[in-house]
Amino acid sequence: MSFSFDIESTAGSARAGVFSTPHGPVETPAFMPVGTLATVKALDPEDLVRMGASMILSNAYHLHLRPGDDVVREMGGLHRFMQWERPILTDSGGFQVFSLAQLRTINEEGVEFQSHIDGSSRFFTPESVMQIERNLGADVIMQFDHVIPGQSDEGTARDASDRSIRWLARCLAEVQRLEAGSGTGEEGSGPREEVSRSNPRNRANRQALFPIVQGGIHAHLRREAAEAIRSMNDWPGFGIGGLSVGEEKDAMYEMLEVVDDALPETHPRYLMGVGFPEDLIEGIRRGVDLFDCVAPTRMGRNGAVFTRDGRLNIKRTEYRTDPKPLDPDCDCAACTRFSRAYIRHLFVSDEILGLRLLSLHNVHFLLSLARGARQSILNGNLEQWSRDWLARYRMTSPQPV
Amino acid sequence: MSFSFDIESTAGSARAGVFSTPHGPVETPAFMPVGTLATVKALDPEDLVRMGASMILSNAYHLHLRPGDDVVREMGGLHRFMQWERPILTDSGGFQVFSLAQLRTINEEGVEFQSHIDGSSRFFTPESVMQIERNLGADVIMQFDHVIPGQSDEGTARDASDRSIRWLARCLAEVQRLEAGSGTGEEGSGPREEVSRSNPRNRANRQALFPIVQGGIHAHLRREAAEAIRSMNDWPGFGIGGLSVGEEKDAMYEMLEVVDDALPETHPRYLMGVGFPEDLIEGIRRGVDLFDCVAPTRMGRNGAVFTRDGRLNIKRTEYRTDPKPLDPDCDCAACTRFSRAYIRHLFVSDEILGLRLLSLHNVHFLLSLARGARQSILNGNLEQWSRDWLARYRMTSPQPV
Numbered sequence: 139m140s141f142s143f144d145i146e147s148t149a150g151s152a153r154a155g156v157f158s159t160p161h162g163p164v165e166t167p168a169f170m171p172v173g174t175l176a177t178v179k180a181l182d183p184e185d186l187v188r189m190g191a192s193m194i195l196s197n198a199y200h201l202h203l204r205p206g207d208d209v210v211r212e213m214g215g216l217h218r219f220m221q222w223e224r225p226i227l228t229d230s231g232g233f234q235v236f237s238l239a240q241l242r243t244i245n246e247e248g249v250e251f252q253s254h255i256d257g258s259s260r261f262f263t264p265e266s267v268m269q270i271e272r273n274l275g276a277d278v279i280m281q282f283d284h285v286i287p288g289q290s291d292e293g294t295a296r297d298a299s300d301r302s303i304r305w306l307a308r309c310l311a312e313v314q315r316l317e318a319g320s321g322t323g324e325e326g327s328g329p330r331e332e333v334s335r336s337n338p339r340n341r342a343n344r345q346a347l348f349p350i351v352q353g354g355i356h357a358h359l360r361r362e363a364a365e366a367i368r369s370m371n372d373w374p375g376f377g378i379g380g381l382s383v384g385e386e387k388d389a390m391y392e393m394l395e396v397v398d399d400a401l402p403e404t405h406p407r408y409l410m411g412v413g414f415p416e417d418l419i420e421g422i423r424r425g426v427d428l429f430d431c432v433a434p435t436r437m438g439r440n441g442a443v444f445t446r447d448g449r450l451n452i453k454r455t456e457y458r459t460d461p462k463p464l465d466p467d468c469d470c471a472a473c474t475r476f477s478r479a480y481i482r483h484l485f486v487s488d489e490i491l492g493l494r495l496l497s498l499h500n501v502h503f504l505l506s507l508a509r510g511a512r513q514s515i516l517n518g519n520l521e522q523w524s525r526d527w528l529a530r531y532r533m534t535s536p537q538p539v
Numbered sequence: 540m541s542f543s544f545d546i547e548s549t550a551g552s553a554r555a556g557v558f559s560t561p562h563g564p565v566e567t568p569a570f571m572p573v574g575t576l577a578t579v580k581a582l583d584p585e586d587l588v589r590m591g592a593s594m595i596l597s598n599a600y601h602l603h604l605r606p607g608d609d610v611v612r613e614m615g616g617l618h619r620f621m622q623w624e625r626p627i628l629t630d631s632g633g634f635q636v637f638s639l640a641q642l643r644t645i646n647e648e649g650v651e652f653q654s655h656i657d658g659s660s661r662f663f664t665p666e667s668v669m670q671i672e673r674n675l676g677a678d679v680i681m682q683f684d685h686v687i688p689g690q691s692d693e694g695t696a697r698d699a700s701d702r703s704i705r706w707l708a709r710c711l712a713e714v715q716r717l718e719a720g721s722g723t724g725e726e727g728s729g730p731r732e733e734v735s736r737s738n739p740r741n742r743a744n745r746q747a748l749f750p751i752v753q754g755g756i757h758a759h760l761r762r763e764a765a766e767a768i769r770s771m772n773d774w775p776g777f778g779i780g781g782l783s784v785g786e787e788k789d790a791m792y793e794m795l796e797v798v799d800d801a802l803p804e805t806h807p808r809y810l811m812g813v814g815f816p817e818d819l820i821e822g823i824r825r826g827v828d829l830f831d832c833v834a835p836t837r838m839g840r841n842g843a844v845f846t847r848d849g850r851l852n853i854k855r856t857e858y859r860t861d862p863k864p865l866d867p868d869c870d871c872a873a874c875t876r877f878s879r880a881y882i883r884h885l886f887v888s889d890e891i892l893g894l895r896l897l898s899l900h901n902v903h904f905l906l907s908l909a910r911g912a913r914q915s916i917l918n919g920n921l922e923q924w925s926r927d928w929l930a931r932y933r934m935t936s937p938q939p940v
Contacts, residue, residue, distance in 0.1 A: 214862075489576060
């Protein structure tokens with residue numbers, strides 16, 4: 139088995155573990171920086187290695203449209219294409235089809251939609267998405283699912299959750315079909331990586347398919363979904379979808395507790411699209427192992443900065459001659475070198491280095507927060523650490539960012 | 540003396556030398572990357588160190604407007620502000636006042652103009668520009684000069700050149716006044732660098748003022764200007780201005796030969812704003828030691844790439860699945876890692892990493908070209924090396940970029 143999850147220590151529902159993949163280990167809890175289009179915006183892969191990122195996320199919908207998953211496959215798969223030798227997870231595009239694309243028609247077979255780039259008509263099915271994700275060649279691939287707004291009523295939520303489960307069965311069948319094909323020597327059915335060429339038998343477990351537990355903010359739907367999914371297969375890990383999409387924070391935390399009870403303790407759980415500092419800590423306390431969010435890079439591009447004492451916006455005039463680093467407690471490559479005054483100047487002058495430094499700092503901040511939480515689980519003081527961390531973070535009234 | 544120039548070897552008019560500054564040596568011939576606003580666009584100072592840049596250029600006009608030279612001085616001077624510990628040269632703003640700014644009024648006292656950013660009215664004099672450049676604290680500061688279009692007639696060229704020479708005398712007097720002030724313990728008259736605080740007597744030679752030889756494309760005006768400038772002071776080096784501003788290439792080369800004869804062989808010469816590969820080689824053969832140009836970063840942002848076999852534009856469809864690096868003969872941090880296909884994808888998708896990689900490659904290309912020329916001077920084969928280099932570079936018909 140190329141994938142495994144070893145738990146080193148627990149603290150209540152929280153766990154410090156190691157998720158092993160064909161491209162190396164992921165120490166959990168972990169924050170996964172988002173590289174939507176095969177690049178974490180404004181950063182160099184080298185930056186990410188230096189700040190200790192392990193698994194990063196990329197996106198099947200976006201890469202299918204640009205440059206095309208066929209191109210990525212021809213270039214040797216996503217790892218080689220973007221020069222990232224550590225683990226990668228690809229999201230299936232479910233979220234994008236339902237949030238970015240226009241003129242959607244959903245039926246049991248799949249979703250017809252128009253590309254947000256050129257308006258061209260596309261049709262995604264569970265099978266075609268599995269083919270796309272296989273072409274990309276990430277270590278973890280997410281199922282194609284039906285994503286709905288966070289406050290949807292029970293009927294809508296049940297309908298989407300049930301469809302996602304039926305689509306999961308088709309995803310699994312398609313992955314098995316593709317793997318069987320590659321196992322019998324079928325040529326060119328996956329990225330042309332050297333590792334897979336030299337040892338074709340490893341290919342069967344080269345990609346881990348994660349199901350996604352849906353069910354909106356309805357506890358019994360979440361429980362039913364988890365149970366149905368578990369009965370279907372011995373999954374290498376579980377996605378938790380449809381949260382942080384407009385519902386109340388408390389509803390999200392409640393759903394996490396429900397799912398924590400309903401999923402096996404032995405497997406990694408990935409809370410999709412969630413990654414603000416508070417949510418990371420609350421999620422970890424409720425048994426979540428993996429997180430991702432575009433916030434650190436998107437916020438960075440707007441001048442917003444995470445600090446241990448809350449957020450600040452670097453564009454404010456008060457930083458014009460501020461010699462301090464963005465966050466005096468941070469050891470990232472921006473904070474160890476540059477003043478707020480300099481970064482503000484870059485930002486106000488629309489200089490690219492400004493975007494890079496803020497993105498670098500914000501991503502480092504979340505990676506380092508997840509590492510801090512992991513260490514506190516190992517030390518047996520997660521609860522105290524979380525309280526202290528959040529108290530300090532919230533003490534300063536947040537500035538308008 | 541904090542500044543010196545040692546020539547190691549010559550080949551005709553070309554020289555391999557070392558220009559020493561308070562922030563370290565510059566091996567010449569050298570290309571200086573341009574960091575207009577205290578950042579070389581799309582690059583991190585670390586990138587520049589790794590590709591072996593020594594002296595970089597920044598701009599008094601731009602930094603006076605944003606963030607303000609007073610801010611830079613308050614933050615410890617340009618080196619500390621932008622975290623560049625190697626030499627810096629600041630251009631005086633002459634070129635920008637005459638090219639970017641609007642509604643100029645020129646008289647003997649100085650130039651009144653409107654900021655290209657907010658339209659605010661500003662007045663530059665030789666004295667005020669020296670104060671700005673002192674606040675910035677670069678190693679080499681250029682005189683304030685009167686810049687004219689490349690094909691100006693003799694009367695206009697003579698008028699501007701004569702005025703530049705009169706302004707040079709005022710620049711020199713102002714620099715001497717400012718230095719005398721700092722030598723007698725005047726507080727706060729320069730960047731608050733630790734080195735200058737701990738040893739104030741070093742400050743007198745902390746900045747080298749370079750005059751600028753003007754005279755358009757009129758050989759006798761260039762000769763007269765060089766002579767007048769030389770008779771005024773023992774300068775640490777010379778700028779050659781008003782070239783590559785619209786005149787014919789041959790006229791530029793002829794002027795370089797005239798100036799080569801008219802300037803002392805013992806001092807460094809800086810050809811302002813010139814830096815395409817052919818011009819670098821032709822300039823070096825005519826005795827130029829220092830170059831700068833925004834082309835490598837500006838071109839990079841448009842998708843244009845220097846290669847040993849001529850230019851290419853990465854946006855072209857033919858690179859969609861091209862696994863080769865930008866330039867197979869290049870050892871920069873873009874070429875040793877990424878394919879043309881990947882960089883094209885980044886570029887087409889407006890990803891910042893694409894700008895970074897192309898800028899990185901193009902700047903590296905010119906730094907490395909200057910190093911190659913230097914080595915060939917030391918090896919005694921500059922002529923052969925130049926011929927071979929240019930023949931290969933020009934062999935491929937240039938693509939439309």
